[in-house]
Amino acid sequence: MKVIIIEDEKPAARRLGRLLAELNVEVSTMLHSVEEAIVWFGENNHPDLIFLDIQLSDGLSFEIFDAIEVKSAIIFTTAYDEYALQAFKLNSIDYLLKPIDGEELESAVKKYRSLKPRFQKLTLDFDDIKKLLVDPLEREFKKRFTIKVGQHLKIINADEVECFYSENKGTYAATMDGRNYLLDTTLENLETELEPKSFFRVNRKFCVNIDHIKDIVSYTNSRLQIKLKHFSEQEIIVSRERVKNFKLWLE
Known part of the structure; x- marks a missing residue:
């Protein structure tokens, strides 16, 4: 080859x-x-x-x-x-x-x-x-999601989502009210659907909303740790390979 x-x-x-x-x-x-x-x-x-x-x-x-x-x-x-x-x-x-x-x-x-x-x-x-x-x-980006909750359908606006994350082969939306909703999609698909000025995929597991970032802290091995306003269930670390583009995105 x-x-x-x-x-x-x-x-x-x-x-x-x-x-x-x-x-x-x-x-x-x-x-x-x-x-x-x-x-x-x-x-x-x-x-x-x-x-x-x-x-x-x-x-x-x-x-x-x-x-x-x-x-x-x-x-x-x-x-x-x-x-x-x-x-x-x-x-x-x-x-x-x-x-x-x-x-x-x-x-x-x-x-x-x-x-x-x-x-x-x-x-x-x-x-x-x-x-x-x-x-x-x-280009039109996705502004809302329809999620099944029991027998009901719930509408969630994209700007309400602090981050999207993957866990146990599922993709979740963590909202500003502290709820986590299972989505019928993948992070890879979301990357093409979300407004890139608002959302950035910081590693293989997390995609964060710039409007909900509370703090950014230096982390080991030249990485960064993101703290969101409400979501605190897991650490969100910007992978070393994405730090440069993340900083450019913040600007």
């Missing part, structure tokens, strides 16, 4: 290369700009798989494919908010939200390998994806 990485941040590219090596995936080439990639594709056989960052130093990586015909499968690596990634899924493409998690990377590689026999030529509607990325204002 021939794999290349297109990523303008060289430390991030090297880290991804090391993570792939641990999965016995050898990276043959690392490219760092739109211009460099266009030249490389014009002079080399296309790889089986591309790990592609969206925002490169000299433009959006989609500009590469305005100049060349795509003949490779693509796994996106991006720091963009999750709502902009819906379009990628429509094309059976996976994506990794930076900073890249090792387990999620392994899952993406396994997905590619399982789909590889079906890959003849990958066609992407980059214009639609770019539209989502640069003009997301028309």
Whole structure:
């Protein structure tokens, strides 16, 4: 399997290369700009798989494919908010939200390998994806949830939820009145449905609402601990890989 990485941040590219090596995936080439990639594709056989960052130093990586015909499968690596990634899924493409998690990377590689026999030529509607990325204002996010409580249906507004969390294979909404409601969804689905300015997934288990954060405290191993106004049943720790993006989100 021939794999290349297109990523303008060289430390991030090297880290991804090391993570792939641990999965016995050898990276043959690392490219760092739109211009460099266009030249490389014009002079080399296309790889089986591309790990592609969206925002490169000299433009959006989609500009590469305005100049060349795509003949490779693509796994996106991006720091963009999750709502902009819906379009990628429509094309059976996976994506990794930076900073890249090792387990999620392994899952993406396994997905590619399982789909590889079906890959003849990958066609992407980059214009639609770019539209989502640069003009997301028309996107509607989930504002309320309907939850079954006994024989009744209860409506909960998203802004009432202090955090969403997963436990024992279930997903729960913890509300400002101290209640916890079981939802018929997953945190992965919620990431694409919630307003990204209000909600942030701080680790694999918790997604928090910025309006209900009471305090943020330094924690071990360069992590952060979040204290919410009412929810106190479990510690909420921002994973070390997500601390940088969390701080940017707070701003």
